[in-house]
Amino acid sequence: MRKPKYYIGEFEELVLMAIVSLREKAYGVKIGDAIEQATARSVSIGALYTTLSRLEEKGLISSWMGEATSERGGRAKKYFKIEAPGKLALNHADASRRRLANLKPSLNLIGVVS
Amino acid sequence: MSRRKRNKRKLICGNAASTPRDPFSGLLGKRFTRIESYAPTVIIGKPDNSGDVAKESLDDETKKALHSILGLLFVGVVLSILSENRGKETANPPKNVELLLLLIVRRDERDAVIGDLIERYRRSHQRLGRRRADLYAYGEVCRSLYPFMKRLFYGTGVIVLLGQWIKKLIT
Numbered sequence: 001m002r003k004p005k006y007y008i009g010e011f012e013e014l015v016l017m018a019i020v021s022l023r024e025k026a027y028g029v030k031i032g033d034a035i036e037q038a039t040a041r042s043v044s045i046g047a048l049y050t051t052l053s054r055l056e057e058k059g060l061i062s063s064w065m066g067e068a069t070s071e072r073g074g075r076a077k078k079y080f081k082i083e084a085p086g087k088l089a090l091n092h093a094d095a096s097r098r099r100l101a102n103l104k105p106s107l108n109l110i111g112v113v114s
Numbered sequence: 115m116s117r118r119k120r121n122k123r124k125l126i127c128g129n130a131a132s133t134p135r136d137p138f139s140g141l142l143g144k145r146f147t148r149i150e151s152y153a154p155t156v157i158i159g160k161p162d163n164s165g166d167v168a169k170e171s172l173d174d175e176t177k178k179a180l181h182s183i184l185g186l187l188f189v190g191v192v193l194s195i196l197s198e199n200r201g202k203e204t205a206n207p208p209k210n211v212e213l214l215l216l217l218i219v220r221r222d223e224r225d226a227v228i229g230d231l232i233e234r235y236r237r238s239h240q241r242l243g244r245r246r247a248d249l250y251a252y253g254e255v256c257r258s259l260y261p262f263m264k265r266l267f268y269g270t271g272v273i274v275l276l277g278q279w280i281k282k283l284i285t
Contacts, residue, residue, distance in 0.1 A: 027226070027230075028226055028227070028229075028230040029230050029233050029234060032230075044254060044257035044258045044261070045227055045230055045231060045234075045254055045258045046257060046258025046259065046260065046261035046262045047257075047258070047261045049219075049223055049226070049227055049258075049261075049262075050261040050262065050264070050265050053220075053223070053265070065225070065226075068225075068229075071233060071236065072229035072230075072232050072233045073206060073228075073229065073232040075225045075226070075228055075229025075232060076225045076226065076229065077226065077229060078223070078225070078226035
């Protein structure tokens, strides 16, 4: 089996998936909203930005500064985009989960999650 | 002709025999007849030498006053609504929250983090009001302290360890 370059955690995976789903409009507030809507758990700014900077340091995502808008008090937005290693890491995480699920075919996951 | 109609006709046409004499009719030099309406009349100003007195009906005055009061009220309500909405659009989180974030956030992230906080704060201000929005901002910063501080100290910890290692190598 090919060894992946980067391992990503659960929250990192959620952030990557949110960035992929938002495409070009992915910035802090939108990413946080997408995760909150999908998982019903609140995301703090600190947790989100430390994760984003970690992913950026790993080279899984890239960022650029956007326009400053009045609704943000004249502060600029920081947009994020997934890079090729990020896509690979996401695919690897997904494949790992599927493989693990296949190891226990008799496990009724629907019954476990109420 | 019925009595009611007769009375009305008297009031409109000013029957000389039946119309009550106005106390100021002598000054005016003619009989005062209430032609326009049943409303009482007021005399504005004092009779001058020529005996000319300005008379205006109270109705007109009250109408004008009411119009002006209603106009002022309308303008006030519109301005208050506009200012309230404007306040919601331009509301900012407490300054100490921003200062705390400025201390712990990296320089390249400051604009984005504080902008996000302002955007979230304004959204909660519109939904929940100022007090709860302030509480939300404080809560958000308290929750963000740990991840930011952890990153900050992790970075400095690595530098300290590196320094100790270099020191060992030298000695």
